[in-house]
Amino acid sequence: LATFCQTYMEPEAVELMKDTLAKNAIDKSEYPRTAEIENRCVNIIANLWHAPDDEHFTGTSTIGSSEACMLGGLAMKFAWRKRAQAAGLDLNAHRPNLVISAGYQVCWEKFCVYWDVDMHVVPMDEQHMALDVNHVLNYVDEYTIGIVGIMGIT
Numbered sequence: 001l002a003t004f005c006q007t008y009m010e011p012e013a014v015e016l017m018k019d020t021l022a023k024n025a026i027d028k029s030e031y032p033r034t035a036e037i038e039n040r041c042v043n044i045i046a047n048l049w050h051a052p053d054d055e056h057f058t059g060t061s062t063i064g065s066s067e068a069c070m071l072g073g074l075a076m077k078f079a080w081r082k083r084a085q086a087a088g089l090d091l092n093a094h095r096p097n098l099v100i101s102a103g104y105q106v107c108w109e110k111f112c113v114y115w116d117v118d119m120h121v122v123p124m125d126e127q128h129m130a131l132d133v134n135h136v137l138n139y140v141d142e143y144t145i146g147i148v149g150i151m152g153i154t
Helices: 011-020 033-048 065-086 107-114
Strands: 097-101 118-122 144-148
Touching (some): 065 144, 097 107
């Protein structure tokens, strides 16, 4: 989930932002109800993805979409590393990689540089303005930590 820059907002959105501007939602010790809101949001997202009801879900709020991408990328890298080690994959033979649409957010480049991950970019064309699911597997190998789906381009 992300916000996008725009020049107009509904008056109700402006009022909501004015009413909460002084709140630091990241400081859960100062605003403990934000932790409850965060957990509700995690469960709402899990429900949207049809996750099993008997599972325990983990998630966190972030102060921006770039931070969310970094945390998501790290989660993919750590989960991949655990699976790769269990499968006996030589982690030093190749750098891990991330598969992503050419319409990616620039923070994914930063993620790959910061965390030593190669970026495998799936090209876009007029018929495929999002990740081309018919060709995405051509970019995946045993060193792929994950595939990032981009929901839209601004």
